[in-house]
Amino acid sequence: MKADAESILEVRDLVKHFPLTQGIVVKRQIGAIKAVDGVSFDLHRGETLGIVGESGCGKSTLAKLLMALERPTSGSVRIRGKDITAARGAELKRMRRNIQMVMQDPYTSLNPRMTVGDIVGEPFEIHPDVAPKGDRRRRVQELLEVVGLNPDHINRYPHQFSGGQRQRIGIARGLALQPEIIICDEPVSALDVSIQAQVMNLLERLQDEFDLSYIFIAHDLSVVRHISDRVAVMYLGKIVELGSDSEIYDTPTHPYTQALLSAVPVPDPEGRETRQRIILQGDPPSPANPPSGCHFRTRCWKAQDICAEQRPALEVRPGSAHPSACHFAEVRDVVNAK
Amino acid sequence: MTEVLSEQVGRGSHGGALLEVDNLHVEFRTRAGVAKAVNGVTYSVDAGETLAVLGESGSGKSVTAQTIMGILDMPPGKITGGEIRFRGVDLLKLPEDQRRKIRGEGISMVFQDALSALNPVFPVGWQIAEMFRTHRGTSRAEAKKKAIELMDRVRIPAAKDRVNDFPHQFSGGMRQRIMIAMAIALDPEILIADEPTTALDVTVQAQIMGLLAELQRDSNMGLILITHDLGVVADVADKIAVMYGGRIVEHATVHDLYKSPAHPYSKGLLESIPRVDHKGKELYAIKGLPPNLLEMPTGCAFHPRCPYRRDNCVTDVPPLYTISGTRGSACHYWREVIDEG
Numbered sequence: 301m302k303a304d305a306e307s308i309l310e311v312r313d314l315v316k317h318f319p320l321t322q323g324i325v326v327k328r329q330i331g332a333i334k335a336v337d338g339v340s341f342d343l344h345r346g347e348t349l350g351i352v353g354e355s356g357c358g359k360s361t362l363a364k365l366l367m368a369l370e371r372p373t374s375g376s377v378r379i380r381g382k383d384i385t386a387a388r389g390a391e392l393k394r395m396r397r398n399i400q401m402v403m404q405d406p407y408t409s410l411n412p413r414m415t416v417g418d419i420v421g422e423p424f425e426i427h428p429d430v431a432p433k434g435d436r437r438r439r440v441q442e443l444l445e446v447v448g449l450n451p452d453h454i455n456r457y458p459h460q461f462s463g464g465q466r467q468r469i470g471i472a473r474g475l476a477l478q479p480e481i482i483i484c485d486e487p488v489s490a491l492d493v494s495i496q497a498q499v500m501n502l503l504e505r506l507q508d509e510f511d512l513s514y515i516f517i518a519h520d521l522s523v524v525r526h527i528s529d530r531v532a533v534m535y536l537g538k539i540v541e542l543g544s545d546s547e548i549y550d551t552p553t554h555p556y557t558q559a560l561l562s563a564v565p566v567p568d569p570e571g572r573e574t575r576q577r578i579i580l581q582g583d584p585p586s587p588a589n590p591p592s593g594c595h596f597r598t599r600c601w602k603a604q605d606i607c608a609e610q611r612p613a614l615e616v617r618p619g620s621a622h623p624s625a626c627h628f629a630e631v632r633d634v635v636n637a638k
Numbered sequence: 639m640t641e642v643l644s645e646q647v648g649r650g651s652h653g654g655a656l657l658e659v660d661n662l663h664v665e666f667r668t669r670a671g672v673a674k675a676v677n678g679v680t681y682s683v684d685a686g687e688t689l690a691v692l693g694e695s696g697s698g699k700s701v702t703a704q705t706i707m708g709i710l711d712m713p714p715g716k717i718t719g720g721e722i723r724f725r726g727v728d729l730l731k732l733p734e735d736q737r738r739k740i741r742g743e744g745i746s747m748v749f750q751d752a753l754s755a756l757n758p759v760f761p762v763g764w765q766i767a768e769m770f771r772t773h774r775g776t777s778r779a780e781a782k783k784k785a786i787e788l789m790d791r792v793r794i795p796a797a798k799d800r801v802n803d804f805p806h807q808f809s810g811g812m813r814q815r816i817m818i819a820m821a822i823a824l825d826p827e828i829l830i831a832d833e834p835t836t837a838l839d840v841t842v843q844a845q846i847m848g849l850l851a852e853l854q855r856d857s858n859m860g861l862i863l864i865t866h867d868l869g870v871v872a873d874v875a876d877k878i879a880v881m882y883g884g885r886i887v888e889h890a891t892v893h894d895l896y897k898s899p900a901h902p903y904s905k906g907l908l909e910s911i912p913r914v915d916h917k918g919k920e921l922y923a924i925k926g927l928p929p930n931l932l933e934m935p936t937g938c939a940f941h942p943r944c945p946y947r948r949d950n951c952v953t954d955v956p957p958l959y960t961i962s963g964t965r966g967s968a969c970h971y972w973r974e975v976i977d978e979g
Contacts, residue, residue, distance in 0.1 A: 354840075354841060354842075355810075462927050464927070465927075492694040492695055493694060493866050493868070494906065494910060494923070494924040494928070495927075496910070497912075497923035498925075500912070500921050500923075501920050501921055504920070519839060519840065521840070522869075525912065525914070525917070526912030526916070526917060545917070549914075559841060560841060563841045563844040564840055564869065565843075565844075565847075565867065565872060565873040566869060566873070567871075567872045567896070567908070567911050568896055569875075569892045570896075572872065577844065579845060579848060580841045580844075580845075581845075582795075583811055583812070
């Protein structure tokens with residue numbers, strides 16, 4: 301745990317609403333998809349913050365907001381004290397150097413017409429002051445070596461590589477500008493099981509080597525637990541629980557976290573007949589029209605009148621040391637994702 | 639059951655299991671060469687039993703399933719050997735019109751990606767009802783009524799109001815339920831589920847797996863679950879067949895396999911699962927890459943990645959050694975692998 305380290309990324313009350321419009325000639329706004337709806341957290345140096353949640357909970361929109369690929373409706377993202385959401389032009393370009401991204405799908409996130417050398421070297425074209433022109437080829441080869449690829453393959457095209465190798469190319473590109481923060485959006489979910497472990501090990505090694513901070517977005521809870529120092533659980537645009545990995549996995553207090561963890565199949569057949577499961581009914585509600593009060597109440601077995609009236613804040617509640625956004629937060633034994 | 643089959647063999651009169659795949663070989667003729675996708679796969683499943691077929695992409699697990707269903711694209715695919723016996727009858731020798739009867743009534747399949755497997759331009763109820771209309775000649779009104787019953791059975795809320803909705807109006811989990819409703823419409827004896835929950839969230843995955851287990855219990859279906867998720871397998875399977883490079887490299891009961899794998903590949907897979915006590919340490923990773931089907935390694939297909947490799951692994955293809963009545967491993971050194979646990 302590196303909780304006492306300086307925080308290099310501060311996210312405060314981040315909100316992103318996508319407008320829903322009606323009409324072709326005269327567009328009227330009839331509502332909004334509340335993709336990210338008031339998210340706050342800190343990321344410390346050298347730390348990995350895992351973000352888990354179902355599809356549609358706003359994980360990927362959050363990643364785009366952090367990269368300033370989307371403008372937030374309100375709120376701030378401070379990288380080393382500077383707000384990237386307010387930055388424009390040259391300043392934004394300079395700030396982006398410090399925060400890079402590894403995409404989910406290595407099959408579509410690499411341009412098939414560019415060689416590996418061009419792909420990994422492209423960041424240098426955009427930020428020419430990082431590497432002088434004559435030096436770039438050597439830098440790219442170094443990067444390939446760092447991620448475990450053969451530097452002689454610099455002139456090959458993406459289709460000549462396997463999925464795991466392509467993901468390594470994506471990681472090399474993310475490292476090119478020597479960022480402090482890397483956002484990994486489902487970096488291993490498109491890979492085969494035997495290759496996932498290779499890429500996870502690479503990410504951990506690079507973190508130690510370059511003192512990187514990761515935002516690790518994934519839906520595979522056991523993968524997130526393995527790599528994360530802290531974990532945030534998102535539901536319908538909000539963080540519902542935030543804590544260290546053992547706080548979230550061993551003593552979750554939010555019913556959604558408990559249900560999510562108990563839904564993960566345990567890779568061990570022993571005792572499967574007696575295993576207790578919380579099976580949530582239905583699908584998450586639409587983020588265009590979330591329930592009043594607590595967003596989770598429509599699927600929650602603890603819901604009472606107060607849940608429909610008052611929105612529970614993400615705060616530390618009696619009986620546990622980490623913040624949870626539930627009126628009735630309490631530790632409950634669940635079968636964990638081991 | 640179909641008349642065709644009951645004429646040829648009475649129920650249970652043959653000796654073997656309900657469905658037996660025996661030494662199946664399938665290859666694809668491509669411009670780059672011959673890709674041997676399935677190289678002698680043998681497995682069987684009985685009524686009420688769940689067989690999990692575990693393997694990575696390219697291991698041949700889906701091609702085997704497509705061959706069983708008779709929906710393999712030929713060409714480029716070509717079945718070069720083996721038998722698929724359903725109630726003792728070799729399906730590969732049956733003419734197409736008889737196979738058609740078995741499809742849906744005898745053996746049925748749930749596909750991975752429900753959005754692309756369903757027809758986007760027809761209402762879901764119409765698509766489910768189609769099963770009754772084409773196979774049973776049921777009238778339109780009657781078929782629609784049955785479709786609603788089925789949608790209720792797979793627990794789609796307000797089935798009556800949603801029967802005329804189109805696939806895109808449903809969520810991923812609901813679409814998968816519709817696929818399941820179509821698959822079980824004619825009470826098949828074998829259900830093949832090809833990665834039925836891979837595209838879904840864990841909470842929805844739990845719902846769908848629960849539904850499949852319940853339907854299986856109710857009608858005593860044999861279930862072939864094709865997946866790469868070791869967690870799902872541990873939860874529902876009775877027995878497991880692990881595939882690698884188009885072959886079964888290990889088959890065992892679920893408890894045996896998780897307790898003491900007998901093939902280095904299954905062992906590596908189990909060890910690469912992130913576990914609590916491994917936190918902060920390096921994950922065990924099977925080195926190297928899955929084999930290229932166009933240029934299979936000589937000898938054992940796994941030898942370039944195997945920590946147990948000896949010289950003869952490079953030259954001799956290991957047969958599927960019998961370890962016990964329910965267990966086999968295609969590794970020359972399976973004893974060592976088991977002993978190291």
